[in-house]
Amino acid sequence: MIQARGLTYRREDRSIVERVDLSLEAGKLHALIGPNGSGKSTLLKLLSGVIEPNEGGVFLSDKQLKEYGVSERSLLLAVLLQEQWLDFPFRAWDVVAMGGYPLGELESVLQVQITQALKALDIEELAEHAYTHLSGGEKQRVHLARLLVQIGDLTRCVLLDEPLKAIDLTHQISVMRLLKGLAKQGKSVFVVMHDLSLAAQFADSISLMSAGRIVHTGTPDDALETTRLSEVYQTQVESVRVDGQRLFYVR
Numbered sequence: 611m612i613q614a615r616g617l618t619y620r621r622e623d624r625s626i627v628e629r630v631d632l633s634l635e636a637g638k639l640h641a642l643i644g645p646n647g648s649g650k651s652t653l654l655k656l657l658s659g660v661i662e663p664n665e666g667g668v669f670l671s672d673k674q675l676k677e678y679g680v681s682e683r684s685l686l687l688a689v690l691l692q693e694q695w696l697d698f699p700f701r702a703w704d705v706v707a708m709g710g711y712p713l714g715e716l717e718s719v720l721q722v723q724i725t726q727a728l729k730a731l732d733i734e735e736l737a738e739h740a741y742t743h744l745s746g747g748e749k750q751r752v753h754l755a756r757l758l759v760q761i762g763d764l765t766r767c768v769l770l771d772e773p774l775k776a777i778d779l780t781h782q783i784s785v786m787r788l789l790k791g792l793a794k795q796g797k798s799v800f801v802v803m804h805d806l807s808l809a810a811q812f813a814d815s816i817s818l819m820s821a822g823r824i825v826h827t828g829t830p831d832d833a834l835e836t837t838r839l840s841e842v843y844q845t846q847v848e849s850v851r852v853d854g855q856r857l858f859y860v861r
C-alpha cells in the first residue's frame with residue numbers, strides 16, 4: 611500500500627495541495643477526479659516523488675518514498691505523467707524499450723516484453739515509425755506501452771495522469787481493462803481521469819479533489835453521487851443508467 615500523509619504543496623504562498631491523506635490499496639484501481647486546476651496532477655507528482663511536499667510525506671510500507679534510492683523507486687513505482695517531452699525521432703519501438711532500462715532485463719526478455727506491450731496497446735504496426743510522426747493518441751499509446759514494459763513483479767504502484775488523453779473510444783476501453791488487469795495482479799493503480807462514466811465503470815474507489823483538497827473518497831456509487839459532483843464541479847451534474855452503465859451529463 612502507498613500512503614499520503616498530510617501532503618501539502620505550496621507555491622508562491624498558495625496551497626496547491628492541502629493536507630491530503632490518501633491510502634492506495636494493493637489490488638485496487640483508484641481514480642482521482644476533479645475540475646481543472648484542482649491539484650490532481652500535482653498530487654500525482656507528489657505521490658510519485660517527482661516533486662517534494664512542503665509538509666507531510668509519501669509512505670511505501672511505512673518507509674518514506676524519499677528514503678528509497680532512485681533505481682529502487684523505479685522498480686517499485688511506474689509513473690505516466692501528463693507531459694511527455696520527446697521530440698527526437700526515435701522509433702516507437704525504442705521509446706517502448708526505454709521502459710525496460712530500470713529493470714536491466716536480458717535483451718531477449720526485453721524483446722518479448724516490448725512485443726507484448728505493443729500488442730496490448732494495438733500499435734504493433736507502428737513499431738518502426740518515428741515517434742515524432744505519430745498522432746497524439748498514437749504517442750500516448752506508445753507511452754502506455756513503455757509503462758507496461760517497466761511494470762514487473764516488484765512494481766507495487768502504477769500512477770497515471772490522464773492516460774486516456776487523446777485516445778479514441780475503443781482504445782480507452784482497452785486501456786481501462788489493462789489497468790484493471792494490473793490491479794487484479796495486486797498492484798495499486800492510481801489514475802487521474804476526467805471521464806466520470808469510465809471511472810464509474812472501472813474504479814474500485816474514487817477520490818474527488820477540489821481546490822487542493824480531497825473532499826471525498828468512496829465507492830463509485832458513493833463518490834459519484836450527483837449532488838456531490840454538482841458541488842465539486844459548480845454546475846448541475848446528472849446521471850442516467852444505460853445498459854447497466856452510468857452516464858453523466860450537465861443539465
Ligand SMILES: Nc1ncnc2c1ncn2[C@@H]1O[C@H](COP(=O)(O)OP(=O)(O)OP(=O)(O)O)[C@@H](O)[C@H]1O
Nearest residue numbers: 621622626644645646647648649650651652653692
Ligand atoms: N510549480 C507551480 N507553480 C505555480 N503554480 C503551480 C505549479 N504547479 C501547479 N500550479 C498550479 O496549481 C494548480 C493545480 O494544478 P494541477 O496541474 O495539479 O491541476 P489539475 O487538477 O491536474 O488540472 P487539470 O485537470 O487541468 O490537468 C493550477 O492552478 C496550476 O496553475
